Amino acid sequence: MSGWRHGSVGSQIDRATPLPFTFDGRPGSGFAGDTPASALLASGIRVLGRSFKYHRPRGLWGMGNEEPNAIFDVTEDGRTTPNVRATTVMLRRNMALRSVNTAPDAARDRTGMLDLFNRFLPGGFYYKTFMAFGWMRWEPMIRRMAGLGRLDPGHCPPADIPQFNARCDLLVIGAGAAGLAAARAAARNGREVWLVDDAPEPGGSLRWRGGDIDGGDWLEFTRDAIGAITAAGGRILSGTTIWGAFDHGLFAAWERRDGSPDRLWRIRAAETVLATGAVERPLWFANNDLPGILSAEAALHYLSLYGAVAGRRILLATGNDASYPVAAALAQAGCDVTLADVRADTPATPDGVGHLRAARLTHAHGRNSVAGAVVDGRIIETDTILVSGGYTPSVHLHCQAGGKLDWDTGSDSLIPRPGSSALRVAGAVNGSFSLARALAEGHAAGRGTGPAPRAAAGDWQFFPMRPDPDLRGRQWIDPQNDVTLKDIKLAAQEGYRSVEHLKRYTTLGMATDQGRSANFAGLATMAALTGRTIPETGTTTYRPPFSPVPLGVIGGLRRGAVFNAPKRLPLEIAHKARGAMFREYGGWLRPSVYGTDDEAVLAQQEALAARKSVGLYDASPLGKIEVIGPGAAELLDYCGYLRLSTLKPGRARYGFVLGETGIVHDDGVVFRLSENRFVVSASSSHAASVRMILEEARQDVFDPAKSFIHDVTAGFATLTVTGPKSRDLLIAANLPEALYDDAKLPHMSVTETFWNGHSLRVARVSFTGDRSYEVTVPARHAPALYSALEAARQEVSGRWIGMEAVMILRAEKGFILVGKDTDGLTMPHDLGWQASREKRKDEYLGRRSLFTAEARRTDRRQLVGLEIDGVTPLPTGAHLVPLEGQRRSLGFVTSSYFSPILGRPIALALVEGGRNRIGTELGVFHLGKIGRVRICDSCAFDPTWERLHA
Secondary structure (H helix, E strand, O other), X not given: OOOEEOOOOOOOOEEEXXXXXEEOOEEEEEEEOOOHHHHHHHHOOXXXXXXXXXXXXXXXXXXXXXXXXXEEEEEEOOEEEEEEEOOOOOOOOOEEEEEOOOOOOOOOOHHXXXXXXXXXXXXXXXXXXXXXOOHHHHHHHHHHHOOOOOOOOOOOOOOOOOEEEEEEEEEEEOOOHHHHHHHHHHXXXXXXXXXXXOOOOOOOOHHHHOOEEOOEEHHHHHHHHHHHHHHOOOEEEOOEEEEEEEHHHXXXXXXXXXXXXXEEEEEEEEEEEEOOOEEEOOOOOEOOOOOOEEEHHHHHHHHHHHOEXXXXXXEEEEOEOOHHHXXXXXXXXXXXXXXXXOOOOOOOOXXXXXXXXXXXXXXXXXXXXOOEEEEOOEEEOOOEEEEEOOEEEXXXXXXXXXXXXXXXXXXXXXXXXXXXXXXXXXXXXXXXXXXXXXXXXXXXXOOOOOOOOOOOOOOOOEOOOOOOOOOOOOOEEEOOOOEEHHHHHHHHHOOOOOHHHHHHHHOOOOOOOOOOOOHHHHHHHHHHHHOOOHHHXXXXXXXXXXXXXXXXXXXXXXXXXXXOOOEEOOOHHHHHHOOEEEEEEOOEEEEEEEOOOOHHHHHHHHHHHHHHOOEEEEOOXXXXXXXXXXXXXXXXXXXXXXXXXXXXXXXXXXXXXXXXXXXXXXXXXXEEEEOOEEEEEEOOOOHHHHHHHHHHHHHHOOOHHHOXXXXXXXXXXXXXXXXXXXXXHHHHOOOOHHHHOOOOOOOOEEEEEEEOOEEEEEEEOOOOOOOEEEEEEEHHHHHHHHHHHHHHHHHHOOEEOOHHHHHHHHHHOOOOOOOOOOOOOOXXXXXXXXXXXXHOOOOOOOOHHHHOHHHHOOOOEEEEEEEOOOOOOOOOOOEEEOOOOOOOOOEEEEEEEEEOOOOEEEEEEEEEOHHHHOOOEEEEEEOOEEEEEEEEOOOOOOOOOHHHHO
């Protein structure tokens, strides 16, 4: 226990407000303003966790999202949140902190004995070892050992996190010196600036390093920048992490609020400045993972902000100028500090600091904590080792936005390549570590006018520090995942020299810090081992999130009734008044049946009534996607399996939308209302995705100025009238005469007219196989249409029918539901639609995939009908199997109902080579029982299609 609390230093804590807490059951105390990390450091507790593989003791290393070791399960008010980073949350009263991946606790972890077997558990051992005796033998044990924190089954965080969309002129990410200068410059020019930073207050490293700007204290400069931002109508979001950069300039931000629900922001800005700073690298020497080895920058951070001092006898090993103010501050705080610099030519020795020049740290002594060090063969008595191996710019968001990196020798780092992303960069993220350069670059990035803010000139000098493959002892590259330099050498020997292969073979950079403390060392080591430069070796791919984000933040308010809340019909109240029973169909709440009797019985009665007389049902959820413009026909030709440019105005055509793989994505009817205006009637469950397919093709394949797409599904209501008396019902409803004149409105045609002073569209299409009319009006006029059709229904003895009856009617005709009667392999010719595949020569979406060897197989699963003896329908999902020989699945039942008009069960199925099997028998296997079925045509009712015109 070597850390301690300074009596007077610590600008962020309130010593008048002590906060009790516990760590692994032991009591501790901090102050308001502390983080768990600073409170534990000040209390002298060194072992805060265990590494993932070997369970070696781990202590505090960093001060932010780069911290790989201090991760706790945090319990407050009886609720536990797992895997909380101790450096990124504020300490609260009576917090219970529990180390993860330990048993029973961090100090006494029983599984620490695994480190004794380290020679048998090198990098990649799991790819070899656990193949022996079968993976299933090892999996249960591995799963019990895997993971870090433990979920609390009783903790269900409230779905109370609101989500907001915002726009601004300039988004500045990072509120350090460069970010403040950029925001201040832009705000002074009248621009609306949003300044976002994950620290609780603006200032970045100025908060612990200090600095004079324009002749005054940095706080004056910060207050001036904040004033300019607010005066120009901007906003400052502190405690907010920009965790993802997405297409079209979208940034996602998680705002943490103490005492109030957090918030998720989706921010789009005209311009963006990236000023995210840099992370200090470790040094690499034998036993460099011992608790008590910290980042030098972090030690200064904890001292200045919290008065938490890392140790009493401190060795600071470095190769750059940034460490000298750290040594001076610690010495002034009363520590015995020895500064070991690998360079012979160094800055002046700070007061009160022992100084070793051209000195290299090679070894750390100790078991569960630092007890000494070896510098150039000389033993140094120390209880704490601070290290600085240089700085790695935080380029994650630049790379997520599509940016590339260049090697900068001066800063010994990879920095953003100018112009490779839409973000402008400034400050340490650009390899500019001095205050003067950061201010100048920030001012320029904010397009400031006049002179930039001034600070003392002078750049930090760096000596390139790298892991030494020739140094004896275990050098830890990734402390959380227990990746050593030896593991990287093994990966190189076994051919895993690509950085992506190295990452997966060794798990380098796959810890919760996402490689912030490990990736550079791993890349540098692989480069040295393979005789390449770091740029030639490359980097791994940066992906969102930038740091871990709670799933509740992304989910927002979506839970329970509002999790994918079903869409509602304009006429829901009217249907409820008629006694409708509602279910969800394709994301819409729709009537399943009408009445209070058994649902299956009612569905049979409704289906029979529709066949004998007339049925009415609400088809409002059918997609109504308008495609307009001179390029509309060309766009629909490309996105459809059937050509639509040949469709005449006033006519309709059934067809499919395919994916690039040739798989059926949706089916539906397209209406051509005029030369340059179409309506795509997609299925209710696929309307949104069909619109996206159309929009993607419009923007990426064609001239987007020649066509426009509008999804107006929610703006209109559609009532379908179906059955042999459907025309009589339209006449009784006193609708325009042209609608029930077969010469003017034949099957597969559409017309637009007016009724009662508003627009009316009627399409002569059928989903039941009977004469049918889809009557569409603006949603606000739906009650009037409902009333007219309801009065007419009573005159002709018709019946309202729900979706369960509609499902029976469409199955009798062999009409499919995509996703029910198709699967993820079904192509149009599997459904009997092969003409377009054989005749179309122009390009369309999915065309190439329809001619692959897989698509040409003669034993593909094809849609057929099934006949059975008896009165019990087949179970949907039952497998079809050979009657003789080895039992295997030849397909499965997709739809199955009892047909009231036929008086027998009907079914549809996907069967291997189904059309060639028509007339033959197969077995049907379900829950251990086998029956017999006959393969038949998919259309079971009215195969001559006479009722379409009845």
